[in-house]
Amino acid sequence: MSTADAFGMSTTSRLTVLSEYRWPPEPDRELPMLPGYVLSSFSPLVAAAAEGCLAGHYADPSAEPSRQRTAVLLVTAGNDVVSADHVRDKVAAGRRPGPLFFFQTAPNSVVGQVTERWGLGGPVVCISPVGDPLADGLAEADLLLEDGDADEVLLILAEQGDPAAGDGPGAADRAHALLLSAGAAS
Amino acid sequence: MAEAPVAIAGLAVLSALGRGSEPQLAAALAGAAAFGPVDRFDVSNRRVGVAATLGPVGSLTEELAEVIEQACADAGLSAGQRAGTELLLAVHGHPGAAATAAGLAERAGLAGAGRVYIGACVSASSAVADAAVLIGRGAERVVVAAGYLVESDQFALFDAGQALSADGAVRPFSQGRRGLLLGDGVAAVVLESRAAAAARGHLAGTELVGWGRAGDAYHPCQPAPDGRGLARSIDAALRRAGVAAEQVGYVNANATGTLLSDAAEAAALRTALGEAAARVPVSSTKAVHGHALEASGLLELVITVLSLRAGKLPVNAGYLGPDDSCPLELILDSPRPVASPYALSLNSAFGGANTALLVRAL
Numbered sequence: 001m002s003t004a005d006a007f008g009m010s011t012t013s014r015l016t017v018l019s020e021y022r023w024p025p026e027p028d029r030e031l032p033m034l035p036g037y038v039l040s041s042f043s044p045l046v047a048a049a050a051e052g053c054l055a056g057h058y059a060d061p062s063a064e065p066s067r068q069r070t071a072v073l074l075v076t077a078g079n080d081v082v083s084a085d086h087v088r089d090k091v092a093a094g095r096r097p098g099p100l101f102f103f104q105t106a107p108n109s110v111v112g113q114v115t116e117r118w119g120l121g122g123p124v125v126c127i128s129p130v131g132d133p134l135a136d137g138l139a140e141a142d143l144l145l146e147d148g149d150a151d152e153v154l155l156i157l158a159e160q161g162d163p164a165a166g167d168g169p170g171a172a173d174r175a176h177a178l179l180l181s182a183g184a185a186s
Numbered sequence: 187m188a189e190a191p192v193a194i195a196g197l198a199v200l201s202a203l204g205r206g207s208e209p210q211l212a213a214a215l216a217g218a219a220a221f222g223p224v225d226r227f228d229v230s231n232r233r234v235g236v237a238a239t240l241g242p243v244g245s246l247t248e249e250l251a252e253v254i255e256q257a258c259a260d261a262g263l264s265a266g267q268r269a270g271t272e273l274l275l276a277v278h279g280h281p282g283a284a285a286t287a288a289g290l291a292e293r294a295g296l297a298g299a300g301r302v303y304i305g306a307c308v309s310a311s312s313a314v315a316d317a318a319v320l321i322g323r324g325a326e327r328v329v330v331a332a333g334y335l336v337e338s339d340q341f342a343l344f345d346a347g348q349a350l351s352a353d354g355a356v357r358p359f360s361q362g363r364r365g366l367l368l369g370d371g372v373a374a375v376v377l378e379s380r381a382a383a384a385a386r387g388h389l390a391g392t393e394l395v396g397w398g399r400a401g402d403a404y405h406p407c408q409p410a411p412d413g414r415g416l417a418r419s420i421d422a423a424l425r426r427a428g429v430a431a432e433q434v435g436y437v438n439a440n441a442t443g444t445l446l447s448d449a450a451e452a453a454a455l456r457t458a459l460g461e462a463a464a465r466v467p468v469s470s471t472k473a474v475h476g477h478a479l480e481a482s483g484l485l486e487l488v489i490t491v492l493s494l495r496a497g498k499l500p501v502n503a504g505y506l507g508p509d510d511s512c513p514l515e516l517i518l519d520s521p522r523p524v525a526s527p528y529a530l531s532l533n534s535a536f537g538g539a540n541t542a543l544l545v546r547a548l
Contacts, residue, residue, distance in 0.1 A: 071399075074305075077283075078281050079280060079281075079304060084339075091338050091339050094230075095231065096231060096232075096342065096345070097346050099348070101343055101346065102407075103347065103406060103407040103536055105343060106536045106537070107304060107306070107537075108306045108539050109406040109407055109536045109537055111537040112404070112537030112538050112539075113406045115403040115404075115537065116403055116404055116405055116406070119403050121400060121402070122400065122401055123539070124401045124535075124539035126279070126303070126304050126305035126306070127302060127304060128304050129302075130288065130299045140301065140316075146319060147315070147316075148422075149398060149400060
């Protein structure tokens with residue numbers, strides 16, 4: 001375990017990092033498919049980061065009562081920009097988007113996939129960063145822990161690559177997940 | 187121990203019911219729904235072409251700026267007080283959201299944008315809960331703003347998901363309910379510590395006394411049938427306030443008029459409130475203003491506050507008859523007089539996210 005000093009934010013407590021995982025774990029690693037999600041890498045990216053982080057701390061995905069107080073906090077500036085662009089193009093052409101995009105475009109949806117698989121019953125919060133994403137995420141995690149509805153927070157930072165900047169599909173996707181609890185590591 | 191109360195020091199709102207507080211209250215009490223054919227964009231290739239829209243509106247950013255200004259004025263904030271106050275914003279997530287929030291804060295003379303919430307239908311209520319925590323930490327006040335104006339992309343998505351009510355009405359907790367309809371909603375509130383409000387002689391009239399958040403851990407887009415996460419949210423809100431279930435005098439329900447969600451919410455209320463659930467008056471005002479997505483939590487909180495202040499509780503419009511899966515004390519036909527100062531405003535979203543906000547009339 002390590003301790004995050006909240007990166008100079010205005011916080012009232014320190015955070016203990018119980019587990020940490022980054023996607024991709026090595027270059028050119030292919031994202032696993034996520035059943036029910038199509039076209040865009042955003043939800044598989046979030047799910048892969050969450051899986052790697054939680055598997056590093058919990059023995060298995062089965063639900064345990066203690067996880068009822070694990071919150072999930074998703075931080076993303078772009079959200080699922082590939083799905084959003086797809087829907088915008090369909091609508092502009094006067095066509096119907098596919099029904100899967102109805103839930104896929106909501107960032108909470110993939111969080112629900114993670115919470116169902118791992119039995120995480122704490123608050124579900126999604127924010128778009130106003131400053132440094134990690135600092136914003138840690139500050140919000142600290143707030144959730146202080147508020148008292150959660151004992152742990154799974155913080156997931158996820159951004160897709162930018163096709164407009166020449167990024168190939170999924171090539172520049174990045175995610176960083178941290179499982180956090182309140183207080184300094186012992 | 188109960189948390190320190192947070193004054194709801196100022197508010198401003200618009201929806202398809204009108205601009206400002208009076209039209210919201212009048213239509214909510216009367217159960218006068220604002221749904222009609224959508225003429226804001228082309229719906230010719232959609233299964234359903236109905237929503238609650240306010241006629242001519244500015245851009246979402248312009249409308250947010252207007253309600254933030256009005257809420258600050260309603261709270262009587264000076265330029266100096268604004269300069270020390272952060273903005274929390276709830277909107278649909280997009281790459282420009284942070285810049286929008288920063289611009290809105292600067293335009294209103296606020297200290298800056300503290301957070302942007304993009305968690306679908308619990309975005310605004312999450313922001314309100316966080317504002318209360320920040321005030322508990324020592325912030326004197328926080329402005330929370332939220333907005334959604336019905337637009338073509340979300341409309342197309344809800345239509346593609348067959349979530350929209352095909353009979354042009356929203357019928358919360360009712361037999362024959364067929365789904366939700368979208369609606370405009372833009373609102374802002376100034377939340378302030380009771381001490382700070384008292385120090386400047388501001389009489390708020392209503393306080394946020396409890397809040398709770400919990401997840402279902404059940405499914406990406408379906409609620410847990412037993413409403414477990416929402417029930418724990420309600421528990422947490424009551425516990426923070428030190429309020430018993432029997433003291434709750436009104437529930438402004440999340441109920442969207444969808445088959446599964448309304449039944450899950452009814453189950454949550456039975457679990458969290460116990461025997462009191464059979465007596466607590468319940469209504470969902472989505473039946474008149476529609477579902478304002480990221481803004482729904484703030485629009486419904488404002489309507490709850492306005493109802494408490496007026497001493498009358500809104501009806502559950504669109505009702506066709508009882509559904510066995512929703513055994514609640516619904517407010518039907520006419521407004522109910524307020525019998526207790528405590529009211530809950532509930533919201534749920536995809537991913538099993540749930541929030542409960544508890545307010546008290548002074």
